[in-house]
Structure formats: structure tokens, C-alpha cells
Amino acid sequence: MPDNSFPITLSDILSAHEEIAPVIHRTPIFTSQGINKMVNSNVFFKCENLQHVGAFKMRGTSYTISTLNDEQLSNGVCTHSSGNHAQAVAKCAQMYGIPAHIVMPRNAPAVKRQAVQGYGATIYDCSAHIEDREKTLAIVQDQTGAHFIHPYNDYRVITGQATAAKELLEEAPNLNIIVAPVGGGGLLSGTGLITSFVSPTTKVYGAEPKMVDDAFRSFHSGKLEKNTTIDTIADGLLTLLGDKTLPIIRSTAQDILTVSEASIILAMRMIWERMKLIVEPSAAVPLAAVITHPQVFKEQTVGIILSGGNVDLSKLPF
Amino acid sequence: MPDNSFPITLSDILSAHEEIAPVIHRTPIFTSQGINKMVNSNVFFKCENLQHVGAFKMRGTSYTISTLNDEQLSNGVCTHSSGNHAQAVAKCAQMYGIPAHIVMPRNAPAVKRQAVQGYGATIYDCSAHIEDREKTLAIVQDQTGAHFIHPYNDYRVITGQATAAKELLEEAPNLNIIVAPVGGGGLLSGTGLITSFVSPTTKVYGAEPKMVDDAFRSFHSGKLEKNTTIDTIADGLLTLLGDKTLPIIRSTAQDILTVSEASIILAMRMIWERMKLIVEPSAAVPLAAVITHPQVFKEQTVGIILSGGNVDLSKLPF
Numbered sequence: 001m002p003d004n005s006f007p008i009t010l011s012d013i014l015s016a017h018e019e020i021a022p023v024i025h026r027t028p029i030f031t032s033q034g035i036n037k038m039v040n041s042n043v044f045f046k047c048e049n050l051q052h053v054g055a056f057k058m059r060g061t062s063y064t065i066s067t068l069n070d071e072q073l074s075n076g077v078c079t080h081s082s083g084n085h086a087q088a089v090a091k092c093a094q095m096y097g098i099p100a101h102i103v104m105p106r107n108a109p110a111v112k113r114q115a116v117q118g119y120g121a122t123i124y125d126c127s128a129h130i131e132d133r134e135k136t137l138a139i140v141q142d143q144t145g146a147h148f149i150h151p152y153n154d155y156r157v158i159t160g161q162a163t164a165a166k167e168l169l170e171e172a173p174n175l176n177i178i179v180a181p182v183g184g185g186g187l188l189s190g191t192g193l194i195t196s197f198v199s200p201t202t203k204v205y206g207a208e209p210k211m212v213d214d215a216f217r218s219f220h221s222g223k224l225e226k227n228t229t230i231d232t233i234a235d236g237l238l239t240l241l242g243d244k245t246l247p248i249i250r251s252t253a254q255d256i257l258t259v260s261e262a263s264i265i266l267a268m269r270m271i272w273e274r275m276k277l278i279v280e281p282s283a284a285v286p287l288a289a290v291i292t293h294p295q296v297f298k299e300q301t302v303g304i305i306l307s308g309g310n311v312d313l314s315k316l317p318f
Numbered sequence: 319m320p321d322n323s324f325p326i327t328l329s330d331i332l333s334a335h336e337e338i339a340p341v342i343h344r345t346p347i348f349t350s351q352g353i354n355k356m357v358n359s360n361v362f363f364k365c366e367n368l369q370h371v372g373a374f375k376m377r378g379t380s381y382t383i384s385t386l387n388d389e390q391l392s393n394g395v396c397t398h399s400s401g402n403h404a405q406a407v408a409k410c411a412q413m414y415g416i417p418a419h420i421v422m423p424r425n426a427p428a429v430k431r432q433a434v435q436g437y438g439a440t441i442y443d444c445s446a447h448i449e450d451r452e453k454t455l456a457i458v459q460d461q462t463g464a465h466f467i468h469p470y471n472d473y474r475v476i477t478g479q480a481t482a483a484k485e486l487l488e489e490a491p492n493l494n495i496i497v498a499p500v501g502g503g504g505l506l507s508g509t510g511l512i513t514s515f516v517s518p519t520t521k522v523y524g525a526e527p528k529m530v531d532d533a534f535r536s537f538h539s540g541k542l543e544k545n546t547t548i549d550t551i552a553d554g555l556l557t558l559l560g561d562k563t564l565p566i567i568r569s570t571a572q573d574i575l576t577v578s579e580a581s582i583i584l585a586m587r588m589i590w591e592r593m594k595l596i597v598e599p600s601a602a603v604p605l606a607a608v609i610t611h612p613q614v615f616k617e618q619t620v621g622i623i624l625s626g627g628n629v630d631l632s633k634l635p636f
Contacts, residue, residue: 050593276595277594313587313591316634
């Protein structure tokens with residue numbers, strides 16, 4: 001159960017939401033009678049795939065930038081990422097008119113590099129190894145004085161990500177359950193916090209691919225577990241929980257529900273075909289959890305955060 | 319220029335909109351900064367791909383059913399179609415609780431047959447030839463007394479389709495131009511009518527694949543022209559204009575703009591990648607026209623009707 005010792009308060013999240021409202025989309029919430037019938041639940045989909053840069057990552061990044069002072073702003077921001085976080089940092093920096101320095105592995109898809117460059121960010125190449133990414137980032141920070149925006153393990157980032165579920169709870173009240181995908185845990189910990197504050201009877205679950213079930217194991221052991229395989233189509237969920245996200249998730253979520261690769265592809269196809277929305281595999285993981293665990297979701301009113309829609313159309317699983 | 323002799327009045331469209339409001343979605347209107355920059359216009363996309371059954375066809379069909387008397391309702395409705403119109407008739411009949419009889423060519427994709435069956439309609443097989451479709455439909459009508467709902471060449475259907483542009487004009491006012499795809503012309507003639515009534519300074523264009531440019535030729539000759547090829551990816555636009563749609567289009571539209579197959583695929587990919595929306599090739603034809611004819615659209619505020627989102631995910635052009 002949630003306690004009162006969280007480093008983030010309801011008032012923090014409310015202020016953050018006001019702060020970032022001018023630079024984010026208030027994304028729509030859609031339903032599908034067809035999907036409801038198939039899963040025997042009443043599902044509300046919060047469409048963060050329709051957010052700027054196609055992902056919820058804009059929320060935590062824009063809030064973090066809004067907390068910087070003038071000197072920090074003039075030095076700009078930096079991160080290492082090959083995915084949605086890189087695009088969010090680049091796009092937010094452009095919106096706030098400050099420099100962005102992005103460390104990217106050389107093997108990142110060309111389309112992602114182009115998107116980051118299109119937002120005016122400077123790209124620094126490195127190898128795909130995490131050690132090299134961090135070393136390169138340290139050099140960039142040293143040379144530029146740029147402020148590092150962590151993709152998830154930062155209370156400001158978590159506070160910003162909480163605003164997605166805040167909007168969902170405002171517009172789809174009386175939810176029995178909210179499900180968010182879990183990679184590093186920024187979205188899930190923010191979702192758990194705001195839900196415990198404003199709708200404590202709503203249960204929060206994380207959804208995670210079985211192939212990278214570190215969050216499931218960390219949730220139950222209480223320690224930061226690692227993965228031995230990374231063989232999942234949900235490329236946005238490869239990251240591990242952090243020391244800031246794990247305790248919040250253990251206090252505010254009921255459990256982490258794991259799902260098979262086949263169920264992720266099935267759920268993704270259902271959302272594409274039935275809702276006409278492009279979601280990336282990671283964003284389909286919560287619906288995969290609803291399909292996989294009917295004992296949890298049967299006849300419940302469920303909120304799902306569709307976390308993103310960035311997918312390589314030339315490499316589809318169907 | 320529009321004259322006063324139209325068989326459909328503003329009041330007809332306003333009443334139709336009230337009549338069908340409970341059974342259709344008021345679909346959202348989305349914009350994309352990225353696409354605006356690429357095409358140097360300010361584009362508002364009316365998302366009929368998010369309509370019930372994934373297409374605007376619900377509008378004309380539901381309005382037509384709403385005009386039937388009790389005896390007609392009890393006999394149900396019928397049509398011949400392998401596409402979105404079949405699904406719309408089946409779904410509307412289900413919503414109104416009346417029988418639906420759908421004549422479908424044997425070579426229609428299994429997924430479309432299943433969708434129609436899923437709405438509780440009865441399917442009658444025929445060959446793909448138009449003569450056989452019409453003959454089979456005549457037999458079905460004779461046996462059931464069902465009311466035929468034409469996919470486009472019917473004033474009630476045109477009146478219903480007009481409500482999509484009505485909503486677009488209400489929410490995105492001051493449009494310089496509206497573009498709708500044109501196949502049989504139901505959507506385009508309805509769009510032209512409502513625009514001439516409520517926003518006469520807004521120009522209306524039809525958009526059509528070069529490969530099936532009967533509407534372009536009919537618009538300029540004043541006669542119902544035929545196609546000699548049907549080799550387009552925009553499978554929703556293979557039909558020919560009718561004697562009811564052509565005169566309305568000639569009176570209310572500026573012109574028909576034709577586009578290449580490559581530009582349709584490019585526009586479709588832009589909408590998928592940038593807007594995270596699944597649209598079928600036919601729905602991408604208006605954006606293809608914006609890309610192809612910059613002299614018409616440069617720096618204009620443009621409304622586009624995204625007509626549908628039903629696409630076979632295993633047969634994508636990219």
C-alpha cells in the first residue's frame with residue numbers, strides 16, 4: 001500500500017501538469033466495442049502514441065526542462081538513447097529553444113537519427129554497449145555542461161510521466177484497473193503515484209514481456225534484478241528498473257503481469273485493425289496482459305496507456 | 319457555381335445530422351506539424367477512419383435507414399459490395415435491429431466476409447462481375463423485400479455523407495479548401511453541397527487516382543465516363559460516378575485533381591508515420607493531391623477527409 005513518504009506529492013504532479021500543458025498534447029482517449037467484446041472488459045485507451053514525437057516521453061522531459069534555471073538552460077540538455085527518449089529530449093529542447101546533445105549508438109536506425117537531427121539536436125556516435133554510451137555521455141557533459149535528462153530514474157521525469165494517467169483518470173473515471181507497460185519504470189511509477197493519490201481504489205498493474213521480466217522479478221524480490229535475454233519485439237521495454245522507480249512501483253502497483261511475444265503481436269494487430277491506431281509493440285503489452293490474464297480483467301473497467309507509436313513500417317511482425 | 323435547384327437542401331443535411339448523431343462517432347480532427355511543414359500548407363484531417371466500421375460509409379447508410387417506415391424496416395436492407403459499404407450496411411442494420419442481406423463476390427477477402435457476418439448479416443455469394451452482382455441482388459430483393467441501399471447514387475446517402483464535412487467545417491473554420499477522395503462521388507457530392515451552403519468561399523476539390531480518372535473526365539465532359547484500367551492501389555475508388563452525384567459535383571467542386579500511385583503510397587506512409595493513424599490507400603489520395611499540386615495548396619488552410627482505415631495488414635505497399 002502507498003505510504004506518505006513518497007518523494008513526489010500530489011501537488012508536485014498537479015504543478016507539473018500545469019507547467020507542461022502548453023507544450024504537450026492532451027491526447028485523446030478511445031474505446032473499441034470490438035475489442036471490449038473480445039476481452040470481456042470495458043477498456044479505455046489513453047493515446048500517447050498521438051503525443052508529440054509519438055510517445056509519452058515528452059511529459060517527463062518537458063517537466064524536467066521546466067525546472068532548470070537560466071544558467072542550466074543556456075548549457076542545454078543531454079542524454080543517451082536510441083529510442084523515443086532521444087526524440088523527446090531533442091524535440092523538447094527545440095521547443096524551449098535550448099541546445100540538445102544526444103549520444104546514440106552507431107547501429108541506431110537511420111530514421112531515428114534523422115528525426116533527432118530534424119529537431120536540431122547534435123548527435124554523438126558511440127557503440128551499442130552501455131558502458132560506452134555512459135562514457136561518451138560523460139565526455140559530452142564535461143565539454144558542454146549540458147544537463148543530463150535520465151529516461152526514467154529521476155523524480156522529475158517520474159512526475160512528468162504521471163500526468164498521462166492523471167488525464168486518463170480525469171476523463172475515464174471509475175476505472176477498476178490501470179495498466180501501463182514497464183521498462184525502466186518511469187511511466188509505471190508515475191501512474192502508480194497519481195492513481196494512489198486521486199483514485200486509491202483503482203488497482204495499478206505493470207505489463208512486461210516474459211522475455212525481459214526483470215520488473216516482475218524485482219517487484220517480488222525487492223532487489224534490482226537483471227535480464228539474461230533481451231529477445232523481445234517490445235524494444236522500448238529492454239531497460240531495467242532503477243533505484244527510484246522500483247520502490248514506488250512496489251508501493252503503488254498490485255503486480256507485474258508478464259506476457260508472451262505471440263500475445264504482444266496479437267494485441268498490436270488488434271489495436272491496428274480495430275482502432276486504426278499505429279502503436280509500437282511496447283504499447284501493445286498492456287492489452288496483451290488483458291488477453292493473457294482474464295482472471296484479473298474479466299468484466300472490469302480498465303484504463304490502458306498506449307505508450308507510443310514509433311515503429312519501423314518496413315519491419316512489421318505481420 | 320452552386321444553384322438553387324439541388325434536390326438536397328441545407329435543412330435536409332441539418333436534420334440528417336441530428337437523426338444519425340446517436341449512432342455515429344463525431345470523429346476527431348487531427349493536425350501534424352511535420353506534415354504541414356512538408357507540404358507548406360495548414361492541414362486539418364477529419365478522421366473518418368476512426369468512424370464505426372472504419373469508414374464514413376456509416377453516415378449515408380444510417381441516414382437512409384432512418385428514413386424507412388416500419389414495414390420497410392421489418393423487411394430489412396440489402397446491398398452488393400465487397401468493401402466498406404457492405405460493413406456499414408451490416409453494422410447499421412445491427413444497430414437498428416433489422417435484417418441485412420449482403421451480396422458479396424466469392425473472391426472478397428475472408429476478413430471482410432467475417433466482419434460482415436460478425437454484424438449478423440446474411441451473405442449471398444456471386445461472381446465478381448457487376449452483372450452477376452446486380453442479378454443476385456435483384457433475386458435477394460425479390461425474395462426478402464429488403465430495401466436496397468446504394469453505395470453512393472442516392473440522395474439520402476449523399477445527404478448522410480455530407481455530415482462529415484459539416485463537422486469538419488464546424489470545428490476547423492476558415493478553411494480555404496476541402497479535399498475529398500472521389501470514387502462513386504457520394505462523399506464528394508455531399509461535401510460540395512454542405513460547403514456551398516455553410517462556407518461558400520471554401521473551395522472543394524475531388525482527388526482521384528490517375529489510373530481510374532473517370533471522375534476527372536466526367537467532370538470536364540459532363541457525361542458519365544468509364545475507366546479502361548482499374549490498376550490502382552486505392553481499391554475504394556474503383557467505382558464510377560452516378561447520374562445523381564455527377565451534376566452535384568460539377569456544380570459545387572472546383573475540379574478533380576488526379577494523382578499517381580507512387581504519390582498515394584507516399585501520402586499513406588506520411589499519415590501512418592507522422593500521425594500514427596492507419597488509413598487505407600483511398601483515404602491517402604487527398605494528401606497525395608496536396609503533394610502533387612502545390613500551386614493549388616501552397617500556404618492554404620486545407621481540410622482533408624480521411625475516408626477510411628480498412629487495409630489488409632498482410633498486403634502493405636511498404
